[in-house]
Amino acid sequence: MSEPYILPRKGSIQDPLRIAVLISGGGSGLLALLNYQQSNPCAHITKLIISDNVNAGGLRYGEDFSIPVAAIPLPESKNNVEQRIMHENLIHDILLNSNIELVVLSGYMRILTPNFVCKWKGRLINIHPSLLPKYPGAHAHRDALADGAKITGCTVHLVDEGVDTGKIISQQEVPILEGDTIEKLQERVKKVEHQLYPKVLDIFCSQDS
Ligand code: GAR
Numbered sequence: 248m249s250e251p252y253i254l255p256r257k258g259s260i261q262d263p264l265r266i267a268v269l270i271s272g273g274g275s276g277l278l279a280l281l282n283y284q285q286s287n288p289c290a291h292i293t294k295l296i297i298s299d300n301v302n303a304g305g306l307r308y309g310e311d312f313s314i315p316v317a318a319i320p321l322p323e324s325k326n327n328v329e330q331r332i333m334h335e336n337l338i339h340d341i342l343l344n345s346n347i348e349l350v351v352l353s354g355y356m357r358i359l360t361p362n363f364v365c366k367w368k369g370r371l372i373n374i375h376p377s378l379l380p381k382y383p384g385a386h387a388h389r390d391a392l393a394d395g396a397k398i399t400g401c402t403v404h405l406v407d408e409g410v411d412t413g414k415i416i417s418q419q420e421v422p423i424l425e426g427d428t429i430e431k432l433q434e435r436v437k438k439v440e441h442q443l444y445p446k447v448l449d450i451f452c453s454q455d456s
Contacts, residue, residue: 254369254451254452255348255370257290257452257453257454258290258348258453259290259453260289260290263289263452264291264348265346265348265349266293266294266351266448267293267297267342267345267347267349267351268295268297268351268352268353269297269298269299269350269351269352269353269355270297270298270300270303270305270306270354271298271354271355271356271357272303272305272354272356273303273304273305273354274296274353275354276437276444277293277296277353279440279444279445280293280353280445280448281293281312281314283445283446285312287445289448289449289452290452291452293312293314293351294345294346294347295314295316295317295342295345295347296308296316297316297318297338297341298319299318299319299321299355299356300318301320303318305354306318315345317341319341322337328360331360332363335362335363338363339363348370349371349448349452350367350370351372352371352372352373352374352406356385361408364408365408368405369405372404372405372406372451373406373411373413374401374402374404374443374444375401375402375404375411376399376401376433376436376437377390377400378399378400378402379411379412379418380411381396382394383412384410384411388429392427392429392432396423397422397423398423399421399432399436400418400419400420400439401419401436401439402415402417402418403416403417403418403443403444403448404416416447417443417447419439419443421435421436
């Protein structure tokens with residue numbers, strides 16, 4: 248039987264849950280979240296931004312919003328498994344040092360090992376650009392177009408040991424239009440993600456644990 252998903256406590260406007268956002272790229276989802284937190288009283292607050300990519304464009308939002316950032320690239324190692332675990336241990340340490348209560352993946356393009364997932368289970372959440380269980384993995388839009396799908400969307404889900412297999416929290420559909428390319432579809436889905444994720448996080452953080 249799998250373990251229950253439990254947040255450490257219920258967040259509130261007065262005492263929001265401290266979150267870290269993990270990114271790998273441009274960070275448009277991070278920006279949407281930071282704008283939401285700035286303009287709405289809510290049950291979560293971003294206290295740390297982490298990227299595995301030192302050149303991630305989204306890291307600049309740390310300075311814009313006065314939030315600490317940590318760029319943590321993969322450490323040198325000849326052994327791939329060891330390298331991933333060393334990397335995640337660095338991330339884990341900084342999460343603990345910053346008293347992070349919830350880890351929010353927003354365009355973080357690495358698959359986390361069970362070693363990390365089990366430490367954060369129930370406190371580790373992701374947004375994926377498809378209607379899971381359809382099109383898991385790193386190429387959701389390419390796969391949806393190749394499949395001739397007419398509808399795709401995005402999914403907010405808890406992260407478990409599998410690839411995009413954790414418990415689904417919320418989904419929203421997005422139509423696929425005639426002449427869509429990966430880029431056009433990605434932009435349309437991102438607009439929906441930017442509305443959905445901050446609100447779903449708010450509900451998730453305010454729930455009784
Ligand atoms: C978002 O569409 C997010 O759903 C996706 O990456 C994009 C990040 O964009 N995540 C995944 O594909 C995870 N497998 P951003 O860097 O502009 O926020």
